Amino acid sequence: MTTAKWDIFEQVFSGPREGNPFAEVPFGATFRCGMRQVPVEGFYDGEGRYVVRFMPDWEGRWSFVTRSSCPDLDGKTGEFECVAPRAGVHGPVRVTGADTGKMHTHVPATRLKYADGKNYMCVGTTCYCWTHQPEALQQATLDTLKKGYFNKIRMCVFPKHYEFNHNDPECYPFEGGASGEGYAFDFTRFNPESWRRLEKRIGQLADMGIEADLILFHPYDRWGFSQMSHETDLYYLRYAVARLAAFRNVWWSFANEYDLMPAKSTQDWDDCFRLVQTLDPAGHLRSIHNCRGFYDHTKPWVTHCSVQHSDMERVPEWIATYQKPVVIDECCYEGNIPNYWGSISAEEMVNRMWESLCWGGYAGHGETYLDPEDVLWWAKGGTLHGKSPERILFLRKIMESLPADPVFAFERTRVMGLNFGDEEFLYYYGLRQSGYKQFDLPEGKTYRAEVIDAWNMTVTPVEGTFSGKGARVPMPSRSYCGLRLIAL
């Protein structure tokens, strides 16, 4: 039996169905490779099925042995060979420092890369409840995502109750549903069917190279999922980790707008983070998203800052403060709904994505155009109607063509851009429309230049070469342009 590196090894066992197996049958396994031991939680999948899942991250022979309070599930063993990753599989995204090539230089780990070292230029989108929609709409969403605009998607485990988000899903993460005038759930029993549906989508996202930034809690709720007891929250997280941690593309987003959930204290959030940090054998990324004020992202269990904010110019300040990657998951959405956060123009959406990345952070898209059927991308997925996605793809391609490790000056300057030692510079000028730009270029180097038009999606080589102090590079006096200088 073989499993490719960063794919999922899964083993199913039969066990008791009586009582409440979700709560009453501890079950897990320890995976071993050489001297390494990795304890993994298993989960009950209904109908007497007990499952352990594991994402091997090392090529070689792995063995496992199960543990359970139930003799039928205890001490089962097995083994498999972890072989080289399949083409296009780069492993989970990790936090890493930029490599300056210099000894004794403090380099805060503020960048993201795949486990195999490949650069990950995070360009995300938001479809909160796409997996809670009818099948045809989910297929439409997958078709849209296949176009490759985005490499991350923010999505909720629970359904959402909010403007433009009022339909019920077919099933829920917990057993239960509509009951009389309202809803009734058994918060001690999960609905495996709901989780299998979610897993199917996460797997399809993985196949497309899209990270699933799973929102574990959020305030927009009519079912009670936002106000479960703290014990139930932890019980739910334990189950989620057991089922989902083996997916290489999972990120744990503890909340969308954590600060709009007054029932949970800071201590509660800390506990949630620490439980997942302890249980998740893959060490997936962990973050928490704000409405108004930030959670303290310096806490050690936070891997990166997930930010809702409109001022991209503050990214360098947040990087300096938190010394972690800054992902602008919400900078307002392209659309025309009445809400201020859902009615920015395509130009501004594209501009903010460029700004997020060029200030040294990462970027997030969303789309909220009024629709006669009330299908808004940001809520339900479907098709995109805006003008930003193709420009975001253009942005992604440029970002992915850059060297991997920008060198940041961790100070707030007026120059928005990335710099790769003396070898390459990328500047973005946003709304500015200068007729030329002037540079003091590093001694002994000569550069060629390209003008990048982020809106018209063109890259235009500039005639001539540039060197020395006060080098003037002509620019087109248009907004939404950038400049790339590449050493010859």
Added chain:
Amino acid sequence: MTTAKWDIFEQVFSGPREGNPFAEVPFGATFRCGMRQVPVEGFYDGEGRYVVRFMPDWEGRWSFVTRSSCPDLDGKTGEFECVAPRAGVHGPVRVTGADTGKMHTHVPATRLKYADGKNYMCVGTTCYCWTHQPEALQQATLDTLKKGYFNKIRMCVFPKHYEFNHNDPECYPFEGGASGEGYAFDFTRFNPESWRRLEKRIGQLADMGIEADLILFHPYDRWGFSQMSHETDLYYLRYAVARLAAFRNVWWSFANEYDLMPAKSTQDWDDCFRLVQTLDPAGHLRSIHNCRGFYDHTKPWVTHCSVQHSDMERVPEWIATYQKPVVIDECCYEGNIPNYWGSISAEEMVNRMWESLCWGGYAGHGETYLDPEDVLWWAKGGTLHGKSPERILFLRKIMESLPADPVFAFERTRVMGLNFGDEEFLYYYGLRQSGYKQFDLPEGKTYRAEVIDAWNMTVTPVEGTFSGKGARVPMPSRSYCGLRLIAL
């Protein structure tokens, strides 16, 4: 003899020419009207001419008596009749609270009105050194200003040394000029010709209804005017007040970018303010403009906040902090020079002007297009090349058509707009492009609506009337639009 209210009464006397009359002959007058006495400083105008100027602000019979250490200039008397103001003359601009019509409501004085009560919706521009340019260029500037885009202009008393600002003026406020390789000035003697030229321009601005926001000090200097001794600074201010305070349209701007002048301490600036506050019989507006950090605008001698900043959304915060009018004198300029502050698009210039006014502040324009002759409006005046001025005129006309006294909620909201009790609302949505807007309108009132397109300069009545909770007003899904709701 008659002088119209807020015009200039001037009387010239002959006196000694020997020695240094600027420094050695104290001279002034006290003006009286009924029980009121107003002491006024006189000034030496060269060639034995001693002048007192006075702007009467009350209709009736005024008399004066001079005082001087020189017997020839002491005890001279005279009188005049102050008659009704000429048509179009509204007096100096004053700080005033908005009138809520409610008793016992604390209303910070954060608005500007003319002395006669007419509303002053400040929409300014910047031409730092237009009065230091050749005559033909100054005429061109006046021709441009006549088009009525602006009702304030920021301008320097001293010439400026900076990018795109390198030519010498024909004369200087102090006696002296080019000398050998550099310059030599006698900082004890003024050059009356230079001041007469400035006064002529201030008078022409007054005739056009434009306030002259006179920048008294600034850091961009090769002549030594930014590094005079503190005594010389005060000596200069005393002369400036004596000559200029009688012009109804003068504002005292103590500095452009005060924080880039390290030779002056906070105490120095405070002294400057207090001297002018003490000497100026007209009590003209007093402010000081920043580069990075603000001067403490809460100090009692500061009448309003003169702000350089790019984030108009902070205007409500500054109004709340300083409880004074906030004039965004510099929010970047329309143009295409390489500098970040001089290369915003016309769209963004117009947008920031709207935002400044609709967040409850006042607005300032500037233009910096590259020019083969290096004549940039912001520096030297001349003609305007941009697309913002006609749109600023459109903005001004709308602002001037509003009721005078907006009621502010002094809190940071996401709704940018002015509200006039229940009678009228003006909202501006900037980059937002909503397809409709929804309102909970005051009970018992019905409104008509107009969509304002700030870029296309149209005002389009919306069909129907609007009232009650959740009233939906259709919007055109375009950026740079606003909405006006007017009670029927």
